[in-house]
Structures are given as structure tokens and as C-alpha cells.
Amino acid sequence: MKTITASIATAFALLTSTIAQADDLSEARIKELVYEAIRENPGIVMEAVQILQQQEAEQQANSAAEVLSTQRDLLENDPNAPVIGNPEGDVTMVEFFDYNCPYCKSAANEVKALMAEDSNIRVVYREWPILGEGSVFAARAALAARNQGKYEAFHWALMDLKGRAEEASILRVAEEVGLDVDQLWEDMDSPEIEEHIATSMALTQALGLTGTPAFVIGEALVPGFVEKAHLEELVGQARDAN
Incomplete structure (x- = not known):
């Protein structure tokens, strides 16, 4: 209104x-x-x-297209962003998400199904915690899990978490996937985590995004939940363009 x-x-x-x-x-x-x-x-x-x-x-x-062009390397090749799937894949899909976003949880199933069928996709995750303190804690914990080589396992487990991601439930999931929680606490304060989240915030502002999830696939910027079939179409377009 x-x-x-x-x-x-x-x-x-x-x-x-x-x-x-x-x-x-x-x-x-x-x-x-x-x-x-x-x-x-x-x-x-x-x-x-x-x-x-x-x-x-x-x-x-037009503004978003310019950002996609000028910030392509940061979006797709930031060494401080988690990568899953095929690290040498011919198409890179970037996803901005929040662990407390129900649409992100639904989209996670679509992404997982797509990756199961297409082994040549490289997925870059950008933690964008915008839904409260629990989201921030989840993002920091997930990024810290990289130091123990368990980012992907922790990511999917948090996406499968029922109810809101809050400190207690996040730490419970961390134990379930075999993380050393004491080390996790220590690693959560690293400057790399602050930098990752700050970069996500800057990129989403520049792209004009207002909510999660959001995907960048080739030249396409797609806000909101996306079904697997549409993801396949966008990946195909990016692959053809390459």
C-alpha cells in the first residue's frame, strides 16, 4: 500500500x-x-x-545486469564462499539463502534433486542471514564447519531441521553430523566469517534483492523459490551460452 x-x-x-x-x-x-x-x-x-x-x-x-557483469568473479569464485557439487563444473549456480527461510528449505530439495541428475553443476553458497539472531548463528556455525570439512553435511542437516534454527537446535544438529562443538564455537569468531556475511549483504544490496532465496545462474538473476524444472532450464541456457 x-x-x-x-x-x-x-x-x-x-x-x-x-x-x-x-x-x-x-x-x-x-x-x-x-x-x-x-x-x-x-x-x-x-x-x-x-x-x-x-x-x-x-x-x-539494468543495474542488476551491470552488477552481474562487474562482480561475476566475486560471485562465482570468492575463495571465502562454500562450494558444493562439481568444483570443476561447467555451470556455476550461486544461491543466497537463510536457514530460517521456509522457501529456502523447499528450494534446497530442488537444488539437491538437480545436482543428483546433473554432475556438472558447481554450486556456490552465500550465507545471507536476514531473519533474526538464529539465522545469524546458523550462518556463522555453517561457515565455521568448513574448518572441519563438514560444511555440506551440516548445510543439508540444517535445511532438514524442523522448526526454527536457534542456538540450541543448531548445536544439536552440529553434534549429530559429527562436528567438534568446542572447535565450532572457536571458529565462529573468525574474520573470514564476518567477511563472508558482509560480502553477501553488499552483493544483495547491489543486486536489489529483498528476500531469500535468490539464485544467480549465468546471466539470470532469479529471486524466490525455483522448481527443479526451471533450474534445469536456466542451467541449460547458461551452458549453451558458455
């Missing part, structure tokens, strides 16, 4: 500006003409809103 209200206000300002450019009129007369135009054709406001929204979407898409 706030977005629509803001768009209407902007559209009104646009109409006012258009009339002002056409004639040298007083502010009062301009407003009068605008109101007359709206009364005679109420749909003109929504038409203006749609034009503005389309322009904003195009600007965002």
Missing part, C-alpha cells in the same frame, strides 16, 4: 510537471488542470503509476 501511495504521489507530480512544461501557468492553475484531467479520466493516474513502475523495474534490471 505504501509503495502504491508513493507511486501515485509521484505520478501526480509527473502530471503536474508535464503540464507546467507545456504552458507557463501558475501553480494553482496547474493543480486545477491536473485535477480536471483526473476527474475526466481517473485511469490516467494508474496509467502513470504503471509507467513509473515499469521504468523502475527496467532501471533495476
Whole structure:
């Protein structure tokens, strides 16, 4: 509602500006003409809103495309980002996610199924904890698990966790997958973890992302849950482009 209200206000300002450019009129007369135009054709406001929204979407898409181009190496080859699947795969899929996001949990099953059928996919995970303190703790613990060679096992176990990921449940899962919890606590404070999360935040802001999950596959930026069939299509497009 706030977005629509803001768009209407902007559209009104646009109409006012258009009339002002056409004639040298007083502010009062301009407003009068605008109101007359709206009364005679109420749909003109929504038409203006749609034009503005389309322009904003195009600007965002262009901005995201530029980021994908300039930040490609960081997105796909950051040595501080976990990689699963085939490390030498011909297509790289980057996923931004949060362990407390139900859509991420559903998407995890789609990604796992895709990887089971396509052994030439390289998956880069970007921890993006935006859903509370439990999410931050989970991200830090998962990244710390790299030092024990158990990131992937811990990742899937956390995705399978029922209920919210909070400190107690996360540590329980850590024990279940065979992690040394004392070492995990120690490794969670490493500067590499701070850097990974900060980089994820910077990338998502630059890409204009507003929620999890989100995927980067080739030139495609896809926010939200994606089914396996669509992932396959995007991977195929990226593979053809390569």
C-alpha cells in the first residue's frame, strides 16, 4: 500500500510537471488542470503509476545486469564462499539463502534433486542471514564447519531441521553430523566469517534483492523459490551460452 501511495504521489507530480512544461501557468492553475484531467479520466493516474513502475523495474534490471557483469568473479569464485557439487563444473549456480527461510528449505530439495541428475553443476553458497539472531548463528556455525570439512553435511542437516534454527537446535544438529562443538564455537569468531556475511549483504544490496532465496545462474538473476524444472532450464541456457 505504501509503495502504491508513493507511486501515485509521484505520478501526480509527473502530471503536474508535464503540464507546467507545456504552458507557463501558475501553480494553482496547474493543480486545477491536473485535477480536471483526473476527474475526466481517473485511469490516467494508474496509467502513470504503471509507467513509473515499469521504468523502475527496467532501471533495476539494468543495474542488476551491470552488477552481474562487474562482480561475476566475486560471485562465482570468492575463495571465502562454500562450494558444493562439481568444483570443476561447467555451470556455476550461486544461491543466497537463510536457514530460517521456509522457501529456502523447499528450494534446497530442488537444488539437491538437480545436482543428483546433473554432475556438472558447481554450486556456490552465500550465507545471507536476514531473519533474526538464529539465522545469524546458523550462518556463522555453517561457515565455521568448513574448518572441519563438514560444511555440506551440516548445510543439508540444517535445511532438514524442523522448526526454527536457534542456538540450541543448531548445536544439536552440529553434534549429530559429527562436528567438534568446542572447535565450532572457536571458529565462529573468525574474520573470514564476518567477511563472508558482509560480502553477501553488499552483493544483495547491489543486486536489489529483498528476500531469500535468490539464485544467480549465468546471466539470470532469479529471486524466490525455483522448481527443479526451471533450474534445469536456466542451467541449460547458461551452458549453451558458455
